[in-house]
Amino acid sequence: MASFVNVGAGAASPSVSAFGSTLTEHVDRTLDIMADMLLRPTFPEEELNRWKTQQRAMLVQQRANAGLLAMERFGRVMYGEHPASRVLPTVASVDAMSRSRLATFHAESYTPDFTVVAIAGDMSFEEATRRVEAAFGTWKKSGRTRPAVSDPPLPSARAVAFVDRPNSVQTNLMVGVPGISRTNPEYDTFDVLNKIIGGGPTGRLFMNLREAKGYTYGAYSVFNATRHRGAWHASTEVRSEVTEPALKELLAEVERLRTDLVPDKEFAEARRSIVASFALSLENPEQLLGLYVTRHVYGLPADYFDRRPERIMAVTREQVQALARKYLDPSRLQIVAVGTGSAVGKTLGQFGPVTSYDVDGKVIDGK
Numbered sequence: 001m002a003s004f005v006n007v008g009a010g011a012a013s014p015s016v017s018a019f020g021s022t023l024t025e026h027v028d029r030t031l032d033i034m035a036d037m038l039l040r041p042t043f044p045e046e047e048l049n050r051w052k053t054q055q056r057a058m059l060v061q062q063r064a065n066a067g068l069l070a071m072e073r074f075g076r077v078m079y080g081e082h083p084a085s086r087v088l089p090t091v092a093s094v095d096a097m098s099r100s101r102l103a104t105f106h107a108e109s110y111t112p113d114f115t116v117v118a119i120a121g122d123m124s125f126e127e128a129t130r131r132v133e134a135a136f137g138t139w140k141k142s143g144r145t146r147p148a149v150s151d152p153p154l155p156s157a158r159a160v161a162f163v164d165r166p167n168s169v170q171t172n173l174m175v176g177v178p179g180i181s182r183t184n185p186e187y188d189t190f191d192v193l194n195k196i197i198g199g200g201p202t203g204r205l206f207m208n209l210r211e212a213k214g215y216t217y218g219a220y221s222v223f224n225a226t227r228h229r230g231a232w233h234a235s236t237e238v239r240s241e242v243t244e245p246a247l248k249e250l251l252a253e254v255e256r257l258r259t260d261l262v263p264d265k266e267f268a269e270a271r272r273s274i275v276a277s278f279a280l281s282l283e284n285p286e287q288l289l290g291l292y293v294t295r296h297v298y299g300l301p302a303d304y305f306d307r308r309p310e311r312i313m314a315v316t317r318e319q320v321q322a323l324a325r326k327y328l329d330p331s332r333l334q335i336v337a338v339g340t341g342s343a344v345g346k347t348l349g350q351f352g353p354v355t356s357y358d359v360d361g362k363v364i365d366g367k
Helices: 024-039 045-062 066-079 091-095 099-109 125-136 187-198 204-212 240-259 264-281 285-297 308-314 317-327 341-351
Strands: 003-008 017-022 159-164 170-178 219-224 231-239 334-339 354-357
Touching: 003 024, 017 024, 024 125, 045 091, 045 099, 066 159, 066 170, 066 231, 066 334, 159 341, 170 240, 187 204, 187 219, 187 231, 187 240, 187 264, 187 308, 187 317, 204 219, 204 231, 204 240, 231 240, 240 317, 240 334, 240 341, 264 285, 264 308, 264 317, 334 341, 341 354
Parallel strands: 159 334, 159 354
Antiparallel strands: 003 017, 170 231, 170 334, 219 231
């Protein structure tokens, strides 16, 4: 049977997704498999023990990855103890996992009360409904209320978090600020702002740090926005010896977006690029399906994505500058650096008060 089924969730994800892809003739069988995975998992002890062994080994490898260490520390400084801060599990949490805990969590959390089923394919709505009900019809609602979602606490004033990773030949840098939620009316303006400064190889960070200075192979920025307040951040990996000038250039690009209006040509190209990329995504059934799910999850208007190109093209240079001044506030910037202390540690103090950590996340005394 030519089908693919996967169930997964991120460490900080507020939801679980089950995705399947199959030939139309195998839809019923694929839905049956998905239903069996979601409704009737058995959590065999042998498989659980194998998973725990694999996770322990993977964690050892991940803690040697500078990029993951930077993401982990950035999550902590940006979100505190909020669930959004989770990037990696701990060995203790893996060891504590048991079949009974999994079964309890499944019974409490895997309910149809807030489940969304979305299908893209060659069938009518009535046919899709019939097939879903045939596979999931025995799944009974629990009556539970929707879990509350709260914004994470705001981080402290501008600060530097340094992870001392011995023998690193480069420094991983992340610079970010608190952002917005997905339903914020400034979402489209934020999208244009991010495209201009770091949303790809035509972004200012890439053109400056890579093309002009040759400090790195790439420099980008992203912003995430969900049901709670997310964050915007820029990131790059540079040679240890250019950590200081690279960070200065990155911060200068942030400040330039605040102080100077984006030139007309650059601004027009950024908006057109977003619209063109969106149009291309509509040709992919999986991405198209994702848009419908996003619209439902966040309660967006029925014509939200139909009007996305219109909204993007309506964003002005003045709005982007105002947004940069509002959110890319230098006094709130959180800077994360992962590298070798002897090579870069002393240069970071000029950018803000520094707290140093080892690769396990423990504060290094006296630093």
